Amino acid sequence: MMQANRILKILQELVRIPSQYGNEQQISSWIFDFLAELGYDPHTVEVPDSGPNVVAEFNVDSTQPWILLNSHSDTVEAMRGWTRDPYGERVGDKFYGIGACDMKSGLAVQLAIMEGLLKDECKPKLNVLFTAVTDEELWSRGTVTLIEKEIITAEKVAYAIVGEPHYLGNFLVGRRGRLILDITVHGKAAHGATPKRGVNAINEAARLVQSLESLDVGYMEEFDIEGSKCFLAIHGGVISLSVPETVSLVLDRHYLPTQTSEMVLDAVLEIMKNTELDPSTSVKVNIHPRPTQAPLPFYTPLDNPLVRVAAEEVKLATGIDPRFLLGRTVADSNFIGMLGIPTIDLGPSGKKSHSADEWCDIPSLKQIYQVYQGILTKIS
Numbered sequence: 001m002m003q004a005n006r007i008l009k010i011l012q013e014l015v016r017i018p019s020q021y022g023n024e025q026q027i028s029s030w031i032f033d034f035l036a037e038l039g040y041d042p043h044t045v046e047v048p049d050s051g052p053n054v055v056a057e058f059n060v061d062s063t064q065p066w067i068l069l070n071s072h073s074d075t076v077e078a079m080r081g082w083t084r085d086p087y088g089e090r091v092g093d094k095f096y097g098i099g100a101c102d103m104k105s106g107l108a109v110q111l112a113i114m115e116g117l118l119k120d121e122c123k124p125k126l127n128v129l130f131t132a133v134t135d136e137e138l139w140s141r142g143t144v145t146l147i148e149k150e151i152i153t154a155e156k157v158a159y160a161i162v163g164e165p166h167y168l169g170n171f172l173v174g175r176r177g178r179l180i181l182d183i184t185v186h187g188k189a190a191h192g193a194t195p196k197r198g199v200n201a202i203n204e205a206a207r208l209v210q211s212l213e214s215l216d217v218g219y220m221e222e223f224d225i226e227g228s229k230c231f232l233a234i235h236g237g238v239i240s241l242s243v244p245e246t247v248s249l250v251l252d253r254h255y256l257p258t259q260t261s262e263m264v265l266d267a268v269l270e271i272m273k274n275t276e277l278d279p280s281t282s283v284k285v286n287i288h289p290r291p292t293q294a295p296l297p298f299y300t301p302l303d304n305p306l307v308r309v310a311a312e313e314v315k316l317a318t319g320i321d322p323r324f325l326l327g328r329t330v331a332d333s334n335f336i337g338m339l340g341i342p343t344i345d346l347g348p349s350g351k352k353s354h355s356a357d358e359w360c361d362i363p364s365l366k367q368i369y370q371v372y373q374g375i376l377t378k379i380s
């Protein structure tokens with residue numbers, strides 16, 4: 001029987017190793033050694049500008065499909081204001097540390113599951129593919145590399161569980177997608193003392209910002225969730241007495257599984273077309289460059305066996321009837337879910353991800369371990 005202390009011990013080891021995105025070499029080799037010592041035959045997969053992914057397989061029957069357990073081993077940077085040891089401190093039922101919640105807690109549970117499998121703690125019907133991935137907090141290059149190398153494919157993987165934290169009784173069956181737009185506004189330069197001879201790009205951009213307030217971000221009743229828009233940056237102008245000729249805006253759009261990126265882009269372009277600007281103003285809209293594809297929205301229908309079994313197991317382990325949610329922001333599960341693989345995010349509880357005094361709820365480690373065990377035993 002897997003002891004709660006054993007899972008906590010794995011979590012403590014993981015939190016002790018700093019693993020900010022881009023610096024996952026040490027944690028990857030710890031995970032590799034952990035799996036090798038258990039008796040697995042793990043392998044690493046190199047990821048650009050990051051530590052390697054670690055992959056291990058538990059084979060049940062080569063004619064069966066796979067269930068994927070995916071966790072990221074990287075964390076964000078150490079934030080200011082820690083009052084606890086950022087590399088691990090236990091206080092009562094809380095375990096503090098960078099990544100203690102997001103998501104070394106989920107990684108610890110998945111590693112404990114891999115340990116339990118070799119000790120016959122549960123008998124899965126499907127083969128189990130475990131992946132500890134890097135760079136999730138930046139560009140998801142770890143998971144995207146596994147997809148590019150066809151280690152994760154829709155043909156092979158029947159279900160996926162990503163160990164992102166959840167809040168007891170709630171779990172994510174999908175996520176919004178994300179599109180970042182660079183909007184460049186060109187006016188016309190002139191001497192700043194005679195501004196009427198030019199076209200001020202700041203004024204023109206302000207008109208665009210104002211009219212984009214009317215953008216319909218959409219609403220999905222099933223999960224009671226809206227899309228969102230947020231201007232992230234504005235740059236432009238000069239310090240000399242000149243009418244600014246260029247302003248650039250960065251617009252973040254998180255959008256729903258009921259929308260496509262084309263619809264999102266078209267809606268922005270449509271509003272721009274109908275905004276009254278000086279006839280000599282030109283506006284360009286580009287998708288913000290990034291090293292991986294923009295994450296698309298996805299959701300796994302509630303009648304999918306993975307969601308049904310996971311919900312039953314959450315109820316058994318916690319006594320709470322789970323609520324199904326869509327994640328507001330993007331994660332590795334987007335890249336897996338958008339392949340068409342039924343995917344959920346399910347990990348232990350905690351709070352203060354990406355901030356000082358991040359913590360994981362220790363009792364939830366064992367509860368989520370039981371949920372995983374139940375899912376592996378029942379799903380086929």
Ligand SMILES: [Zn+2]
Pocket residue numbers: 072102103136164331
């Ligand atoms: Zn995370």
